Amino acid sequence: xxxxxxxxIYYQIENYIxxxxxxxxxxxxEKLPSVRQLAVDVTANVNTVQRALxxxxxxxxxxxxxxxxxxxxMETAKIDQLKVKLVTAQLERVYDQLHALNLSDDEIVxxxxxxxxxxxxxx
Amino acid sequence: xxxxxxxxIYYQIENYIxxxxxxxxxxxxEKLPSVRQLAVDVTANVNTVQRALxxxxxxxxxxxxxxxxxxxxMETAKIDQLKVKLVTAQLERVYDQLHALNLSDDEIVxxxxxxxxxxxxxx
DNA sequence: CCTAGTGTTATATTTTACTATTACACTATA
DNA sequence: TATAGTGTAATAGTAAAATATAACACTAGG
Numbered sequence: 001x002x003x004x005x006x007x008x009i010y011y012q013i014e015n016y017i018x019x020x021x022x023x024x025x026x027x028x029x030e031k032l033p034s035v036r037q038l039a040v041d042v043t044a045n046v047n048t049v050q051r052a053l054x055x056x057x058x059x060x061x062x063x064x065x066x067x068x069x070x071x072x073x074m075e076t077a078k079i080d081q082l083k084v085k086l087v088t089a090q091l092e093r094v095y096d097q098l099h100a101l102n103l104s105d106d107e108i109v110x111x112x113x114x115x116x117x118x119x120x121x122x123x
Numbered sequence: 124x125x126x127x128x129x130x131x132i133y134y135q136i137e138n139y140i141x142x143x144x145x146x147x148x149x150x151x152x153e154k155l156p157s158v159r160q161l162a163v164d165v166t167a168n169v170n171t172v173q174r175a176l177x178x179x180x181x182x183x184x185x186x187x188x189x190x191x192x193x194x195x196x197m198e199t200a201k202i203d204q205l206k207v208k209l210v211t212a213q214l215e216r217v218y219d220q221l222h223a224l225n226l227s228d229d230e231i232v233x234x235x236x237x238x239x240x241x242x243x244x245x246x
Numbered sequence: 247c248c249t250a251g252t253g254t255t256a257t258a259t260t261t262t263a264c265t266a267t268t269a270c271a272c273t274a275t276a
Numbered sequence: 277t278a279t280a281g282t283g284t285a286a287t288a289g290t291a292a293a294a295t296a297t298a299a300c301a302c303t304a305g306g
Contacts, residue, residue, distance in 0.1 A: 005292095007129055008263065023225045034282060045265045050284070066283045067272030087221060091238040094217040098210060102146045105239045112235055115214040116228045128262095131293065157252060168295045173254070189253045190302030 001042040009044050013052040015086075016042070021061065021072055022083045032062065032070040124165040132167050136175040138209075139165070144184065144195055145206045155185065155193040 001016065003009050020026040032038070035053065039046045053070060056062045061082055062070045073079065098108045124139065126132050143149040155161070158176065162169045176193060179185045184205055186194050196202065221231045 006131060006134055010263080011129055019223050023223070035284085036282085047266090047285085048264060051263090053283090064283065065273085067274080067281080069273095069282060083224065087224065087226070087234060088238065090217050090220045091235055094213050095235070095238060095242070097213045100142050100146070101206065101210065103210070105243075109232065109236055109239070111210060112214055112218070113232055115211065115218065116232070119218070120228075133293080158254085159252085170255090170296090171294060174293090176253090187253065188303085190251080190304080192252060192303095 001044075003044075010048050010051040010055075013038075013042055013044060013049055014055055017052065017056065018061065018082060018086060021079060022086070026072050028072050028074045028076055028079065030072045032072065034069065124167075126167075133171050133174040133178075136161075136165055136167060136172055137178055140175065140179065141184065141205060141209060144202060145209065149195050151195050151197045151199055151202065153195045155195065157192060 001012075003012055017026070017032070026032065032053075033041065035046055035049050039049045042049065053062065053064070057064050057070075059082075060075075060078060061073055063073060064070050094112075095108060098111070099105075103111065124135075126135055140149070140155070149155065155176075156164065158169055158172050162172045165172065176185065176187070180187050180193075182205075183198075183201060184196055186196060188194065217235075218231060221234070226234065
């Protein structure tokens with residue numbers, strides 16, 4: 001896993017696992033890979049991975065069973081809320097950043113459309 | 124200045140000053156506040172501010188004159204390039220994040236439009 | 247020439263993040 | 277009962293970021 005050196009590694013691991021859960025790569029009730037396995041997979045220390053998981057446990061997105069594993073919550077409402085929260089956070093962030101560069105609302109939408117179009121053609 | 128504790132402070136200061144330059148709050152050729160003044164303004168250490176400025180000097184967005192001050196570059200092409208770079212980076216980031224959540228291109232644009240609409244109504 | 251203000255750098259300390267290593271507690275299975 | 281695998285936590289060391297403090301070099305103006 002490639003880490004952005006501007007953001008704490010545990011935070012990026014957390015975000016990555018949230019993505020796995022939201023997209024259904026990890027389903028409600030499904031067991032996560034063990035802490036040790038995840039550490040190997042993402043190339044980080046066990047304690048760093050455990051740091052990420054702890055926050056996810058606190059957020060009630062995963063449940064921990066000592067000796068058994070960590071499991072994705074069965075409460076799909078929580079996963080839906082998590083998705084909304086992450087999507088909104090991203091939109092808010094990009095909007096604030098571009099708005100702060102004096103782009104109008106229309107310009108923000110248009111530049112995203114143009115960016116997507118360019119991406120499509122780059123493939 | 125409110126700092127995001129997930130991102131290095133010098134990096135946020137750099138980004139903040141780039142915004143001032145791109146929006147014209149700081150104009151080409153204009154002198155920046157002194158390092159000591161900036162440190163007070165943003166509530167950070169002089170060395171941290173100097174760290175931010177050093178990167179901007181290396182990027183040739185500002186010019187340093189020891190004993191006189193730091194000045195915004197007169198080359199507006201560089202400022203234009205910086206704007207494009209920052210805008211593109213933001214769009215890339217939000218696109219990657221939302222794409223990784225399995226939103227389609229249309230959904231990404233639509234959710235941004237809806238977000239902006241909601242923002243307008245919340246005021 | 248002196249002073250105030252400027253940028254730049256160095257040193258030391260603190261804080262936070264990360265790693266390496268080890269060990270403990272729990273669980274399931276043979 | 278023993279073993280392998282699980283989660284959790286502790287300790288120690290390293291690195292990066294941030295701060296505090298001090299000092300040096302340059303500039304402009306009185």
